[in-house]
Amino acid sequence: MFPSKGDGWRGRIAMSTTDASQRSEDRDRGGLDLTNRLLMQVPADQARDFWSVGDDDGGGIVVSGASALTAASARAREMTRPILVDRRRYAGRNRPRGTARFDPSWLESQRALNAATVLTDSGYVGEGDQEALVAILEQTTRAGDNVCAVLPLHISWLADPGVKLLAGEVNQHQVPVALVLEHASDPLGTQYAVNGLKYLLRQAQVPVSLLCTDISGLGAIAYGAAWAAVGVTSALRHLYPADKKGPPFKPSPARHAIVPRLMTFMNVERIAEGWARAQRHEDLDENLWRCWCTECGNRTMDRFATCTDLSLAIHNISILDALHQQVTGPDSWEQAIGDALRWYLWMQDEYHLTWDPPAFMNAWLPKSRR
Ligand SMILES: [Zn+2]
Structure with missing residues (x-):
């Protein structure tokens, strides 16, 4: 049974299961329910420092970068809160397009780690690149249970007509998604982007979350996002455009x-x-x-x-x-x-x-x- 248009994923989940049974399923699976969690997103080389930081009753950690699996595996047994692993293959000058194939071993290793959800090692989805968007969503549908499609998006995907296309594809593929929004400073610093995000959250029949975000992650949760991960460094609070000249920050990054x-x-x-x-x-x-x-x-x-x-x-x-x-x-x-x-x-x-x-x-x- 599907909710009427505009009910969003929370309405659908409420009809399909109770919160209590959902939590019980999560425990059986070894993971933890991510709903309404504010997570911290940390670089792999600093993961050790942050392992015991934060709210014991909520929160969680997203370890990020190419060495994230190694860093998370080293300490996973000590962790009582949810762990996620974001490869961030979508960042940097040599990032692949979203049409790139996922690495099955990267996904399997997250299962072995008992990650709260498996995050796909997606490439980047550029302006109007529907082929890349669909490639990520299609691969995610075939990737097994409890997999969340990471969607690193050019910010035009939150403007009209991109956001309607985005909502349509997400609902058609029926997989949870986590957005990574590209911008040189603040992706959610314009009304069109915020309105686009609100529209997506209203229309989506699956959980929508945010990776690499900042204070706006709280706004997203307030409007129905499942969870949000706020970067502990400026570089992890948005996706910096790869085509910009020069480094994103001064040699000594501002704090x-x-x-x-x-x-x-x-x-x-x-x-x-x-x-x-x-x-x-x-x-x-x-x-x-x-x-x-x-x-x-x-x-x-x-x-x-x-x-x-x-x-x-x-x-x-x-x-x-x-x-x-x-x-x-x-x-x-x-x-x-x-x-x-x-x-x-x-x-x-x-x-x-x-x-x-x-x-x-x-x-x-x-x-x-x-
Ligand atoms: Zn303080």
Whole structure:
């Protein structure tokens, strides 16, 4: 029995099984239910550091890159939360097209590892490349149980008419999909992309998730995505276009920390600038630059300029977990954005800092609806 058009995959799952029996099946299979989970996506060479980081009751880890299987296998027995493995064959200058065949041993090894779901080692789906899209979905239908099609997409696939074609193909092939969205900065920083994603989430009759995302992953879950994986490094928070000249970041990559009240991944140098401004004016409320997470312990956020990458990442994960608790649907997601935008205005009034809010906020909550 299928739901009526627009019910999305959650409606269909609800009709086919209860949550309890689903969880029981998951346990029998050795995996864990991924629904509503916010995972962290880590590079394979840093997987060890992150193994025990994060919320014990939720979360999970997506180990990424060509050596991800080796890195995950080494510690899989110690893990009580879901593990996923993303080969990221779709990234970099020599990436194959989505028509490339999956490597059966890569998929089988994930089963041996007891991965919560098997992620396909897909190639890239360029603008209008329907052949590549269909090749990935078709191969996934033949790849056995509990396989999720990784769809690394040119951002035009979220615009009209691409997104209608995408929804149609996904529903026709009936396999869960995990999107990786390509953009030089923020794939979900435009209204057309966000609206396209909302459309896909409404129309899909299968679970749709996001890999390599950022704070917008919470918005996606709020609008019905099954799960989302937020990168612990900038390079893992989107798919950088391979055809751009030069490296995606300066030789020494910028470090970004979430400023909780501003709900923004901000360059640590800029955070230090905000803190310095508060120091120069005694009458300014400095709480904006303090963090209450367990890693920070109410210290001021200028510490991010000199702290370790791991400490920075643990802070980010703590703040994301707290936001995930708070955001339970579209209303609370929009409320969280509205609150952050008010802090930006407050900062402008009090600190005379006219920093632009990140583009995703206007994309999810257009000015006309505030
Ligand atoms: Zn913190």
